[in-house]
Amino acid sequence: MNNKVVWITGASTGIGKEIANAFSKAGYVVAVTARRKSRLVNIVSEIKFAGREAVAFVCNVASERSVHSTAKRIIEKYGKIDCLINNAGVTSFKSFLDTKVYDYDYVMDINLRGSFLCMKTVLKGMIKNRKGHIINILSVAANTVYDNSSIYSASKAGMLAMSNSVRNEVRKYNIKVTNILPGAVETAMWDAKTRQKYKNRMMAPEDIAHIVLQAFEQPKRVLVEDIIIRPVKGDI
Numbered sequence: 295m296n297n298k299v300v301w302i303t304g305a306s307t308g309i310g311k312e313i314a315n316a317f318s319k320a321g322y323v324v325a326v327t328a329r330r331k332s333r334l335v336n337i338v339s340e341i342k343f344a345g346r347e348a349v350a351f352v353c354n355v356a357s358e359r360s361v362h363s364t365a366k367r368i369i370e371k372y373g374k375i376d377c378l379i380n381n382a383g384v385t386s387f388k389s390f391l392d393t394k395v396y397d398y399d400y401v402m403d404i405n406l407r408g409s410f411l412c413m414k415t416v417l418k419g420m421i422k423n424r425k426g427h428i429i430n431i432l433s434v435a436a437n438t439v440y441d442n443s444s445i446y447s448a449s450k451a452g453m454l455a456m457s458n459s460v461r462n463e464v465r466k467y468n469i470k471v472t473n474i475l476p477g478a479v480e481t482a483m484w485d486a487k488t489r490q491k492y493k494n495r496m497m498a499p500e501d502i503a504h505i506v507l508q509a510f511e512q513p514k515r516v517l518v519e520d521i522i523i524r525p526v527k528g529d530i
């Protein structure tokens with residue numbers, strides 16, 4: 295397999311789906327994963343209809359077993375994973391006082407622990423190959439204060455710190471770790487009322503996908519470490 299193999303988590307909708315489309319159009323083999331199988335199957339059908347290669351696997355990033363078996367299946371099929379895009383994520387727009395322990399566990403398990411599991415799973419192979427790229431989709435909430443966002447921000451700030459540490463540890467193996475910090479993007483992450491109200495202020499998922507692809511396509515000697523992307527008129 296000559297083409298680079300790119301694993302995108304949370305690829306059933308929104309930013310992940312557009313990243314999958316952008317990477318596929320650019321000629322890469324994409325492995326799209328998420329929990330909703332029917333959506334993944336549609337994405338792969340469209341890619342294959344266009345004559346390109348893709349595969350879909352159901353993967354819940356909150357489950358260690360699911361993450362391990364997904365990585366194994368991608369490697370069984372294509373022999374390698376060149377790039378992991380840690381995109382799967384959820385939010386909980388609640389005040390800190392209204393946030394329940396359940397909300398904390400749910401957001402942390404998917405955003406922070408899920409990224410931890412996925413990075414751990416691909417890194418062994420990347421170190422063996424002495425190359426690889428991990429792209430973490432964070433948020434401006436990792437370094438900006440917003441109301442009703444404490445747990446989401448904590449999960450993304452945790453990812454930022456973890457990702458920066460991992461980058462330091464693995465750059466000696468020629469492995470790149472990139473952080474993408476988007477502001478508001480019009481996806482299902484926002485409720486219908488907010489999307490309707492701010493749709494002209496928000497970025498499109500394709501905008502983020504285009505920038506992620508550019509970060510991936512830099513020369514071997516170049517590592518894009520962090521990118522902050524905001525709507526031109528600022529935060530909503």
Ligand SMILES: NC(=O)c1ccc[n+]([C@@H]2O[C@H](COP(=O)([O-])OP(=O)(O)OC[C@H]3O[C@@H](n4cnc5c(N)ncnc54)[C@H](OP(=O)(O)O)[C@@H]3O)[C@@H](O)[C@H]2O)c1
Pocket residue numbers: 303304305306307308309310327328329330331353354355356381382383384404431432433434475476477478479480481482483484499
């Ligand atoms: N939209 C924004 O304004 C914005 C801004 C900054 C950063 N982000 C980040 O961008 C990423 C993508 O979000 P989005 O805006 O595209 O929202 P979205 O359309 O709701 O997409 C979220 C994706 O994550 C997947 N997912 C959720 N829980 C999962 C789990 N346990 N295991 C595997 N996949 C899971 C969902 O698929 P299934 O439900 O099928 O599993 C879906 O594909 C997130 O990390 C988010 O924090 C979004």
